[in-house]
Amino acid sequence: MNGLKVTVVGGGIGGTAAALALLRAGCDVHVYEQVVNKTEVGAGIQLSPNATRLLHRYGLADALRNRAVRPLGIEIRRWDDGRILGREDLGDAAENAYGAPYYHFHRADLLSVLTAALPAERLHGGRRCIDVSQTATGARAVFDDGSVIDSDVVVGADGIHSAVRKSLFGDERPRFSGNVAYRGLAPVERLAHLNLKHQTTNWMGPGGHFVHYFVSGGRYMNFVAVTEQDNWDRESWNDRGDIAEAKRYYSGWHPQVHEILGAVDETFKWALFDRTPLASWSVGRVTLLGDACHPMLPYLAQGAAQSIEDGATLARCLTDIASSDVERALVTYETWRKPRTAAIQLAARGNSTSFHLPDGAEQQKRDAQMAAWSGLSPRRASIFGFDAERLETAEFV
Missing domain, CATH: 3.30.9.30 (D-Amino Acid Oxidase; Chain A, domain 2)
Structure with a gap:
């Protein structure tokens, strides 16, 4: 383990999958979710091979097969x-x-598989992030109960209404x-x-x-x-x-x-x-993931898959690096992810017309x-x- 400390804000599908990838990369990762017991609403979700191959590498093949429809x-x-x-x-x-x-999954089934694979001590419910900032040596997440978490990296995986994104780039309606x-x-x-x-x-x-x-x-x-x-x-x-x-x-x-x-x-x-593709996802040691940075219409069935891809690439970029290299690693993460997610966002938008x-x-x-x-x-x-x-x-x- 390289000892890199990572705070993930948001315990949904993207945040928990990212945490699993970061653990594999040797990071000391903790997930903070605003509700006490995170659940997903009763809706279906599709996962294509670009996402399932990653989850299989995380050791989830049997658990996924038992909950899924192929x-x-x-x-x-x-x-x-x-x-x-x-x-x-x-x-x-x-x-x-x-x-x-x-x-094909029920969203709650998929989230339960991801959550079960994450060590219980790394998932913290009832913690709503309200602000993020840079410190002299890292990044800080501030929660509504007054608590503060300092780490090497903060990842905003907190959805389309992301508090982390708002802290970085201001308020903007999708x-x-x-x-x-x-x-x-x-x-x-x-x-x-x-x-x-x-x-x-x-x-x-x-x-x-x-x-x-x-x-x-x-x-x-x-x-x-x-x-x-x-x-x-x-x-x-x-x-x-x-x-x-x-x-x-x-x-x-x-x-x-x-x-x-x-x-x-x-x-x-x-x-x-x-959302129109963002010009940037990161500021310093804070970055975004999934719907927090590239919410997309569900007309290519790629929303969850792209958030899972984000976590895998982010973990790859943070593997075996020193804390002093985090900001450059996050630039690399954006460089690899932004063109792909932007293209998929716009293709999904185009399907809203053709369908x-x-x-x-x-x-x-x-x-x-x-x-x-x-x-x-x-x-x-x-x-x-x-x-x-x-x-x-x-x-x-």
């Missing part, structure tokens, strides 16, 4: 008649090509996309008559799209129903939605969409935000492109094949 592929359908517009293979094809599986999502979980027995496959299905139509897939080992069907609503931009994940309201937005859509919407006891509604095209010439052009997809799509290779721990020229810049 989808066969991705199927794109037309909104009204259900016509298949395109297919892509996942399952064995993706795992054979990229050396790691593609998984960009509301104009998209609002209804989400829910349906017990699979209520949908058994549909004979749905273990795959991601994305229904595309004018002004919205509807995604569903299995989670929790196949016990629940997760759906995310995205609509365009410029007049509603509350940023909570926990606002109750109205199933009848959601159904109205999908009036005229295929009956299967309505069957899934009608199979849940409750739905939640949240506005979707992202929602009204019927017409542009929609027909999109559908023709999707019809050419088959098997293992080469367009995924740059995302799925990436290894965030392999920095071929890991020199400080």
Whole structure:
């Protein structure tokens, strides 16, 4: 162990995965989470091979497999008649090509696996960070209970409303996309008559799209129903939605969409935000990770995966260095991560347009492109094949 002391602010998926990577790198890392017992809301999450290969290296392969659903592929359908517009293979094809599986999880299941792998004494609940600053020899995190933690590095993994980011760069609201999502979980027995496959299905139509897939080992069907609503931009994940309201937005859509919407006891509604790529993630010995620096729309299923990649690259940059080299290491971390995350942010933003095209010439052009997809799509290779721990020229810049 190099003795480098690291404070991670935020105990969500990105923060806990980063802590596991930093422990492997020999750092003395502690995670501080504002709630006493961190939980994730009832929503699904997808993890592609670029993330699962890292978690497997952390020793989590068996635990992940026991909680996950391994989808066969991705199927794109037309909104009204259900016509298949395109297919892509996942399952064995993706795992054979990229050396790691593609998984679906309930977010709470994934977080519980990560948290269980972190030694209990390194996770501190009920500690809300309110400020960060530089000291003569390190960085300082200040908490709302008056406590202060000094360390060699502070990492803000505290989400889209990051207190660490605000301390570094001031207050700035993220960009509301104009998209609002209804989400829910349906017990699979209520949908058994549909004979749905273990795959991601994305229904595309004018002004919205509807995604569903299995989670929790196949016990629940997760759906995310995205609509365009410029007049509603509350940023909570926990606002109750109205199933009848959601159904109205999908009036005229295929009956299967309505069957899934009608199979849940409750739905939640949240506005979707992202952020224009930041010019910088770090100041001195303080840096950012995940949604704190690159929140993205969920239209490439890469939000969690990119935060896991961040942690792996950060750990690689902090491996076997002296405390005096931390600032240069954080510059290297940004240099490696920013172009990739910015490109994925902007690609996800672009999908918010292409997924929602009204019927017409542009929609027909999109559908023709999707019809050419088959098997293992080469367009995924740059995302799925990436290894965030392999920095071929890991020199400080």
